[in-house]
Amino acid sequence: MNQNGMSVIVRTVTRLIYGLAIVFGxxxxxxxxxxxxxxxxxxxxxxxxxALLLVAFGAAGVKGRLNKKILxxxxxxxxxxxxxxxxxxIGTAFFYNLLAGSGSFLFGASVxxxxxxxxxxxxxxxxxxxxxxxxxxxTGIACIVIVMLVGARKEETE
Amino acid sequence: xxxVALLVAFLFVSAFLLLAATSxxxxxxxxxxAMDDYFISSAQGEVAVNNVVTAVVFDxxxxxxxxxxxxxxxxxxxxxxxxxxxxxDEQWGDER
Numbered sequence: 001m002n003q004n005g006m007s008v009i010v011r012t013v014t015r016l017i018y019g020l021a022i023v024f025g026x027x028x029x030x031x032x033x034x035x036x037x038x039x040x041x042x043x044x045x046x047x048x049x050x051a052l053l054l055v056a057f058g059a060a061g062v063k064g065r066l067n068k069k070i071l072x073x074x075x076x077x078x079x080x081x082x083x084x085x086x087x088x089x090i091g092t093a094f095f096y097n098l099l100a101g102s103g104s105f106l107f108g109a110s111v112x113x114x115x116x117x118x119x120x121x122x123x124x125x126x127x128x129x130x131x132x133x134x135x136x137x138x139t140g141i142a143c144i145v146i147v148m149l150v151g152a153r154k155e156e157t158e
Numbered sequence: 159x160x161x162v163a164l165l166v167a168f169l170f171v172s173a174f175l176l177l178a179a180t181s182x183x184x185x186x187x188x189x190x191x192a193m194d195d196y197f198i199s200s201a202q203g204e205v206a207v208n209n210v211v212t213a214v215v216f217d218x219x220x221x222x223x224x225x226x227x228x229x230x231x232x233x234x235x236x237x238x239x240x241x242x243x244x245x246x247d248e249q250w251g252d253e254r
Contacts, residue, residue: 033208036211038209038215039216075231075234079227082224086224094220095217097205100217111208112202113202113203122206123206126207126216129216129220130212133223137230144233144238147237147238
């Protein structure tokens, strides 16, 4: 067993699983307007994959791969994108969905009323907001986990 | 003595919860359903979204989601500032 990480069993299973967890999280974010889930939930799933990596390999093992500065800036990008999309409809009202059903090529299709399987390219700013919030949640929680784990390890070694 | 007191408290709270459970309305029949019915019937037409929960969270109640995102942002900022690296001659609690 190396200094910071866990046993070889945990590390092997983590190598198998973390990619799947990240892909599943992105799926939940992408299909937030069609299936249960959305930005918050999918972001938390992706962040849990990052946390799994950190726990299994230790802070030293992922040092070069998860950069705190980049995650921090991406979180702010997500927050600003969410706010910007909210302000995009300010001509009518704050948080007005100006793309929904407008026929524009970007999420502008309209959906038939009643039970149906839905259209991916619909929903106006809702899918875009899902992406913004998902980016914000995944990077924000990953940032918290990294900083707290690294801080705890430092305390241990001192 | 401590166990008896805990048992009495447990029975007391359980009795109240069971009493409340017996007088609940049947499942799926809310008192005032006008708002729910509006969301369910018009989310597909107005927001073009099949997931009504997402329509509520990101469109009808978007301002609430902005507050939620702000809470997360504040939490991240708080943790980052709590676990930041100290400067060379800095101690915890230094006034600057």
